[in-house]
Amino acid sequence: MSSICLYFQVHQPLRIKKYRIFDVGNDHNYFEDFSDTNLNNRKVLEKVSQKSYIPANTIFLELLKKYPEFRLAFSFSGVLLEQLAKFTPQVLDSFKKLIDTGRVEVLSETYYHSLAFFYNLSEFESQVELHKDLIKKLFGIKPKVFRNTELAYNNDLAKWADKYGYSAILAEGWDGILGWKSPNFVYKPVDTRNIKLLLKNYKLSDDVAFRFSEKRWSEWPLTAEKFASWINAFNGNGQVINLFMDYETFGEHQWKEDGIFEFLRNFPKEVLKFTDLNFVTPSEAVKKYDALDFIDVPSIVTWADTERDLSAWTGNAIQGSAISCIYKIGDKILATGDAKLIEDWRKLQTSDHYYYMCTKWFADGDVHKYFNPYESPYDAYISFMNAANDLKIRVKAHQREDRPQKNLK
């Protein structure tokens, strides 16, 4: 018996508008763009909803009704859920319907889809709490499995999640951490007590997420039947096949015209033709299977690029300067107690801002460019730094106000 564990990341950042130096000190609405470009967050969300979330949710609801054995998991960023509630509440409702089936697990992550764990632990914990509260409020659920932004993972994070009582944590099944081991088993992070580790099978996940409509790929076209047979080939030699990907794979990264929704519709049927394959949620996977071995990940592993490290977010000088600028002002921002100011600061922690500043285009192909709403990484950096400088001015204004008035005798 082998199980398939599906987890989809549902996230859209709040992109910073073209924010010029002249706006600093005058305009504090960094995320409100009303242009026709992809910096207009509402426009992007509506487009992604139409192309991806709405049709995919419809299909998943059908599948859940039709196949009682079917399972999946979502991880939503808080910034995405906020945007859904504001711009497309009907889409939020359709997610609720999926979750109400009881067979869709919701994972825990940072509200602001940030890399805060590696920069400011208490801020990270605040964001995880904020996210928990939101998930409870919207879906009535308390998540039990943790996944960090961009699947960024190391031993310390596993220890943290273990301490906080999570039953499982997710990571990239990268060869660099696995060595000769297979990602298709449940593992245990080193130096932890109860938590288990689920590792993404990046080969099979990427077959769908990246290669599905690639006509030069020798396996094109990928049918659900073919894909199910590849999964079944692990039967007897693996406990759980973890297929982790962005939810926008369906309809946005891979297009309807290329047959991605047909693939999705047929997928459970083809899988369940094999009587000893089934579906599990991450929670069920770790309940069902014992850990095979320990996994030691001293340095950070993510799910991006050929390096699988943080270099797509922090690899060059502009990224380094932007991220350190944001975390350096943390204490002062929090000290103001100004809710709006703190919220804006947190929105600037969303990992996508730094990803847009990545200059590795040539080595890693077009992936970065395709998802970049700015004309260049340098333009992304300029808007970001100008906004960050406006934050600093707002902090200073607070400090002036808060300074105790000297007794004027």
Added chain:
Amino acid sequence: MTTPKVLMVGWELPPYNSGGLGEACYGLAKALSEKGIEIVFVLPQKVDLDIDFMKLEFADIKMDKKKLENFYAASSIFGKSFRKLSELPGNYIKAAIVYAERIGDIVEKYNPDIIHAHDWLTYPAGIVAKELSGRPMIAHVHSTELDRTGGNNPNKEVYEIEKEGLIVADRVLPVGGFMKKIITERYGINPEKIKVIYNGINSRNVRMLPPALTSFKNMGYKIVLFLGRITLQKGPEYFVRAASIVLKHKPKTLFVVTGSGDMQEYMMNETARLGLTDNFIYTGFLRGQERDMVFQAADLYVMPSVSEPFGITALEAAANNTPALISKQSGVSEIFQHSLKVDFWDIDEMASKIIACLKYKALGVDLRRESKKEVANLTWSKSADKVLEVYRELV
């Protein structure tokens, strides 16, 4: 394919060149000959050149060299302030015609497989060579009358000669997509016979030199550079206007203007009128090491061109380890990823990006590192490969 024998019809070669045309012809011809192409390069007049990688021929048109020194400036001068001196472009048109009359012997002597002509002054000669030899002609376009004059009073005869050359040519090779658009829209040329060939640069030849303008730097000034001919086409007035905005936010900025041209006086007057004189330095025209030194001294090179067929100076900046802010109305912006870009007319955005580059140190760090890597790949050898594809299609 046996390697074709190419008759290149040129106007100038360095060091006897007035601008980018000669440099581009030299770079391309050298790279092609390194790939085994046999080139006979024709010039209108005898000059003393030390070139061994190709054969040189001189058509000997017997015109006054002085008068023909600077045909780039000439048409723009004509368009701008000296419209009365109509004998100036007249001389060029005459020269181009005499060139055509005298090329016959050379064509006969070499019996080329392909005729490759560079810019309008050589098109009449190219057309004649094509007719005499019955071989295909390529019109390489480094600039057009419409760019040179910024659309301001283009010379009608020059335009007509240009157009005739582009119509007769079997292939048209502009140096950028921006110019391809002009050639299709304003000259009515079928886009199917046009292929963009971007210029290259030999960035490895650039050496790091001792620092210049150190006294200003020691006083905490940041340096923003304008380098190029001071003509309408290069957008000097946008540079001055952006500078006036920058100085409100960053008063310790020094704007260095390197080059000369018919708008220099206007530019200086504008600088004075806006009260910016203390923050502007005019160095005049610089060559060679001095030019590299001023590039290397700059914290940012700005190329605000209104209409720029290519814009090699942007790549020269990168080769000199200097970040560049370039006009989107330039051919080079289509291939130069690691630069800042702006519409030439958007002076607020230009100023905003200049300030950002001066204010956020990391920006310059990454732009320097990445653009230097990038220009190392934008070589004449790569341009020559594209030209070779065209040769193969034609013979």
